[in-house]
Amino acid sequence: MHIHRLEKIWLTFGMAMLVVFLLVLGLSAFTMGMDTPNSKHHAHSIDPAKVSETPPFDKPVLTPTGDGEYEAVMVAYAFGYSPETLEVPAGSTVHFAVTSSDVVHGFEIPGTNVNMMIVPGEANHVSHTFDKPGEYLILCNEYCGIGHQMMYTKLVVK
Ligand code: CUA
Structure with missing residues:
Protein backbone atom coordinates (compact mmCIF):
# COMPACT_ATOMS: atom_id res chain seq x y z
CA MET A 1 0.00 0.00 0.00
CA HIS A 2 2.67 2.40 1.13
CA ILE A 3 4.93 1.60 -1.81
CA HIS A 4 2.07 1.83 -4.21
CA ARG A 5 1.31 5.36 -3.09
CA LEU A 6 4.94 6.39 -3.40
CA GLU A 7 5.05 4.97 -6.89
CA LYS A 8 2.02 6.98 -7.79
CA ILE A 9 3.68 10.14 -6.52
CA TRP A 10 6.80 9.41 -8.53
CA LEU A 11 4.78 8.62 -11.60
CA THR A 12 2.88 11.90 -11.27
CA PHE A 13 6.14 13.72 -10.69
CA GLY A 14 7.67 12.04 -13.72
CA MET A 15 4.72 12.98 -15.90
CA ALA A 16 4.87 16.54 -14.64
CA MET A 17 8.56 16.73 -15.48
CA LEU A 18 7.86 15.38 -18.93
CA VAL A 19 5.21 18.04 -19.49
CA VAL A 20 7.59 20.75 -18.27
CA PHE A 21 10.34 19.38 -20.48
CA LEU A 22 8.08 19.34 -23.53
CA LEU A 23 6.86 22.83 -22.75
CA VAL A 24 10.40 24.18 -22.50
CA LEU A 25 11.39 22.38 -25.67
CA GLY A 26 8.36 23.67 -27.51
CA LEU A 27 8.83 27.16 -26.18
CA SER A 28 12.49 27.37 -27.15
CA ALA A 29 11.69 25.96 -30.59
CA PHE A 30 8.96 28.55 -30.85
CA THR A 31 11.16 31.48 -29.86
CA MET A 32 13.96 30.21 -32.09
CA GLY A 33 11.50 29.95 -34.93
CA MET A 34 10.45 33.51 -34.19
CA ASP A 35 14.02 34.68 -33.97
CA THR A 36 15.45 33.46 -37.23
CA PRO A 37 13.04 35.14 -39.61
CA ASN A 38 12.82 38.00 -37.13
CA SER A 39 16.46 38.95 -37.45
CA LYS A 40 15.74 39.56 -41.12
CA HIS A 41 12.44 41.34 -40.58
CA HIS A 42 12.91 43.37 -37.43
CA ALA A 43 11.64 46.94 -37.22
CA HIS A 44 14.47 48.43 -39.27
CA SER A 45 14.51 45.89 -42.03
CA ILE A 46 13.19 46.52 -45.48
CA ASP A 47 13.00 44.24 -48.47
CU1 CUA B 1 28.33 54.51 -56.01
CU2 CUA B 1 25.99 54.48 -55.69
Whole structure:
Protein backbone atom coordinates (compact mmCIF):
# COMPACT_ATOMS: atom_id res chain seq x y z
CA MET A 1 0.00 0.00 0.00
CA HIS A 2 2.67 2.40 1.13
CA ILE A 3 4.93 1.60 -1.81
CA HIS A 4 2.07 1.83 -4.21
CA ARG A 5 1.31 5.36 -3.09
CA LEU A 6 4.94 6.39 -3.40
CA GLU A 7 5.05 4.97 -6.89
CA LYS A 8 2.02 6.98 -7.79
CA ILE A 9 3.68 10.14 -6.52
CA TRP A 10 6.80 9.41 -8.53
CA LEU A 11 4.78 8.62 -11.60
CA THR A 12 2.88 11.90 -11.27
CA PHE A 13 6.14 13.72 -10.69
CA GLY A 14 7.67 12.04 -13.72
CA MET A 15 4.72 12.98 -15.90
CA ALA A 16 4.87 16.54 -14.64
CA MET A 17 8.56 16.73 -15.48
CA LEU A 18 7.86 15.38 -18.93
CA VAL A 19 5.21 18.04 -19.49
CA VAL A 20 7.59 20.75 -18.27
CA PHE A 21 10.34 19.38 -20.48
CA LEU A 22 8.08 19.34 -23.53
CA LEU A 23 6.86 22.83 -22.75
CA VAL A 24 10.40 24.18 -22.50
CA LEU A 25 11.39 22.38 -25.67
CA GLY A 26 8.36 23.67 -27.51
CA LEU A 27 8.83 27.16 -26.18
CA SER A 28 12.49 27.37 -27.15
CA ALA A 29 11.69 25.96 -30.59
CA PHE A 30 8.96 28.55 -30.85
CA THR A 31 11.16 31.48 -29.86
CA MET A 32 13.96 30.21 -32.09
CA GLY A 33 11.50 29.95 -34.93
CA MET A 34 10.45 33.51 -34.19
CA ASP A 35 14.02 34.68 -33.97
CA THR A 36 15.45 33.46 -37.23
CA PRO A 37 13.04 35.14 -39.61
CA ASN A 38 12.82 38.00 -37.13
CA SER A 39 16.46 38.95 -37.45
CA LYS A 40 15.74 39.56 -41.12
CA HIS A 41 12.44 41.34 -40.58
CA HIS A 42 12.91 43.37 -37.43
CA ALA A 43 11.64 46.94 -37.22
CA HIS A 44 14.47 48.43 -39.27
CA SER A 45 14.51 45.89 -42.03
CA ILE A 46 13.19 46.52 -45.48
CA ASP A 47 13.00 44.24 -48.47
CA PRO A 48 15.12 46.13 -51.04
CA ALA A 49 12.93 44.75 -53.84
CA LYS A 50 9.87 46.24 -52.14
CA VAL A 51 11.21 49.68 -51.21
CA SER A 52 8.64 51.34 -53.50
CA GLU A 53 5.84 49.81 -51.43
CA THR A 54 7.44 50.10 -47.98
CA PRO A 55 6.51 53.20 -45.99
CA PRO A 56 8.00 55.71 -45.55
CA PHE A 57 10.25 54.92 -48.50
CA ASP A 58 7.33 54.47 -50.89
CA LYS A 59 7.10 58.27 -50.90
CA PRO A 60 10.60 59.77 -50.65
CA VAL A 61 10.08 63.36 -49.57
CA LEU A 62 11.47 66.22 -47.52
CA THR A 63 9.05 67.19 -44.78
CA PRO A 64 9.30 70.06 -42.28
CA THR A 65 8.74 68.67 -38.80
CA GLY A 66 8.71 72.06 -37.06
CA ASP A 67 11.29 74.15 -35.17
CA GLY A 68 13.66 74.36 -38.13
CA GLU A 69 13.81 70.58 -38.41
CA TYR A 70 13.25 68.52 -41.48
CA GLU A 71 12.95 64.85 -42.19
CA ALA A 72 14.38 63.70 -45.51
CA VAL A 73 13.15 60.26 -46.49
CA MET A 74 15.37 59.18 -49.36
CA VAL A 75 15.99 56.20 -51.58
CA ALA A 76 19.40 55.57 -53.09
CA TYR A 77 19.47 53.56 -56.30
CA ALA A 78 21.79 52.85 -59.18
CA PHE A 79 22.43 55.64 -60.01
CA GLY A 80 20.80 58.45 -58.11
CA TYR A 81 18.81 59.59 -55.12
CA SER A 82 15.15 60.24 -54.70
CA PRO A 83 13.83 62.89 -54.16
CA GLU A 84 16.18 64.65 -56.54
CA THR A 85 16.70 68.11 -55.11
CA LEU A 86 16.25 69.16 -51.53
CA GLU A 87 15.93 72.72 -50.32
CA VAL A 88 15.94 73.98 -46.74
CA PRO A 89 16.44 77.39 -45.08
CA ALA A 90 19.83 78.07 -43.46
CA GLY A 91 20.01 76.83 -39.90
CA SER A 92 17.82 73.81 -40.56
CA THR A 93 18.53 70.44 -39.06
CA VAL A 94 17.86 67.66 -41.50
CA HIS A 95 17.26 64.14 -40.28
CA PHE A 96 18.00 61.82 -43.16
CA ALA A 97 16.51 58.35 -43.37
CA VAL A 98 17.94 56.59 -46.38
CA THR A 99 17.59 53.13 -47.80
CA SER A 100 18.73 51.50 -51.02
CA SER A 101 16.52 49.75 -53.52
CA ASP A 102 19.42 47.71 -54.88
CA VAL A 103 23.08 47.59 -53.83
CA VAL A 104 25.23 49.30 -51.19
CA HIS A 105 25.63 53.01 -51.88
CA GLY A 106 27.32 55.87 -50.10
CA PHE A 107 25.84 59.06 -48.69
CA GLU A 108 28.45 61.73 -48.24
CA ILE A 109 28.03 65.48 -48.01
CA PRO A 110 31.53 66.93 -48.45
CA GLY A 111 32.29 69.71 -45.99
CA THR A 112 30.06 68.17 -43.32
CA ASN A 113 30.36 65.18 -41.03
CA VAL A 114 27.69 63.36 -43.05
CA ASN A 115 29.23 60.21 -44.44
CA MET A 116 27.39 56.95 -44.19
CA MET A 117 26.95 53.72 -46.01
CA ILE A 118 23.51 53.02 -47.40
CA VAL A 119 22.90 49.38 -46.69
CA PRO A 120 20.02 47.78 -48.59
CA GLY A 121 17.49 46.28 -46.19
CA GLU A 122 18.12 48.95 -43.59
CA ALA A 123 16.90 52.44 -42.83
CA ASN A 124 20.16 54.36 -42.45
CA HIS A 125 20.00 57.50 -40.33
CA VAL A 126 22.12 60.62 -40.05
CA SER A 127 21.34 64.19 -38.99
CA HIS A 128 23.04 67.46 -39.77
CA THR A 129 22.43 71.16 -39.15
CA PHE A 130 23.14 73.28 -42.21
CA ASP A 131 24.08 76.74 -40.96
CA LYS A 132 25.80 78.06 -44.08
CA PRO A 133 23.74 78.79 -47.19
CA GLY A 134 24.95 77.16 -50.34
CA GLU A 135 24.68 74.13 -52.55
CA TYR A 136 25.68 70.93 -50.89
CA LEU A 137 26.50 67.87 -52.92
CA ILE A 138 25.20 64.54 -51.72
CA LEU A 139 27.31 61.92 -53.36
CA CYS A 140 27.87 58.21 -53.48
CA ASN A 141 31.29 57.16 -52.22
CA GLU A 142 30.79 53.40 -52.45
CA TYR A 143 31.53 51.85 -55.82
CA CYS A 144 28.17 50.63 -57.04
CA GLY A 145 28.54 50.08 -60.74
CA ILE A 146 29.07 51.79 -64.06
CA GLY A 147 27.18 54.95 -63.13
CA HIS A 148 28.82 55.36 -59.73
CA GLN A 149 30.70 58.54 -60.71
CA MET A 150 27.44 60.20 -61.73
CA MET A 151 25.56 59.26 -58.62
CA TYR A 152 24.90 62.45 -56.71
CA THR A 153 22.21 64.95 -55.88
CA LYS A 154 22.00 68.40 -54.37
CA LEU A 155 20.82 69.94 -51.16
CA VAL A 156 20.25 73.67 -51.44
CA VAL A 157 20.52 75.69 -48.23
CA LYS A 158 18.99 79.17 -48.67
CU1 CUA B 1 25.99 54.48 -55.69
CU2 CUA B 1 28.33 54.51 -56.01
